[in-house]
Amino acid sequence: MDLIKIAENQFNIKNEFPAFKAGDTITVHYKIIEGNKERVQQYRGVVLQRHGSGMSETFTVRKMSGNIGVERIFPVNSPFINKIEVNKHGQVRRARIFYFRGLTGKKARIQERRMKYPESYDTEEKGQET
């Protein structure tokens, strides 16, 4: 496994993002190349899951586009992601909230998580340990 990590580290610069997990609402700012023009587009939705580990980790974001649900999978270490904003920390009980796909209307709401230290999950976890 270590040799795979060595190989991966030759390529990708690890992206630095605020911590987020399933149930959170985030905005992904990602670059689109059209011809030779580059522009940044935003994609806002609920994180369904974080999948995999290491350099090949991905996350799935679901949003409602009109009446149609749209899901996009982003590699965490994609060079095309400019920035990720966490808009809302959601309170969910599982790491993968696929049941969320089946919910509509008032059911499709996620309770906001009450954060001890609202900046990030890291500080919250530290606070629990001590």
Add this chain to the structure above:
Amino acid sequence: MPGLIGKKIGMTSVFDEGVNTPCTVLEAGPCVVTQIRTLEKEGYESVQIAFDEKKEKHTSKAMAGHFKKANTTPKRKVVELRGFIHKWKVGDQITVDYFENDIWLDVTAVSKGKGFQGVVKRHGFGGVGDNTHGQHNRQRAPGSLGGSSWPSRVFKGLRMAGRMGGKKVKVLNLKLVKIIPENNLLLLKGSVPGAKGSYVIIESPDRI
């Protein structure tokens, strides 16, 4: 074809020139030249190379003597390859740098054994495709094996169920993504036959 012995480490994906590329990581070499076969002595020309350390106590006396001649430690895997342009000498080390100028590489390995498999998995037969209309339990059966009174036999080579995998497979033209000489690593685009940790032979077909 000239090349190296290596070991399959596993797969990952990397962003190579902005494209997410599936890659196999191989540990290639360093290999030690243990014997040079010549036209005069053996009747053909080739280079015998060895890879992967093993302990002295796991080595037979005959092989121990062979490695001693090349002035090297005992190795697990010994392979003969033809077509080297460079005149190697016994005891020389060949490292991953050997592939420096290559773009495409071929990889030979023993594929994963699948055991006894039916025709659908082994030969890509379609199966029946319907669970009703009198199929009972014949959904993945091969169907008819041929005629009756003529030819009164089953033709040779007819595709049937049997052992699948565990055979030597060569994959051609895998794109070389990166060489990492410090760790003897090689990144090839795409997949390579065999399980993780199994031996592979990496050849460079471009150089004749």
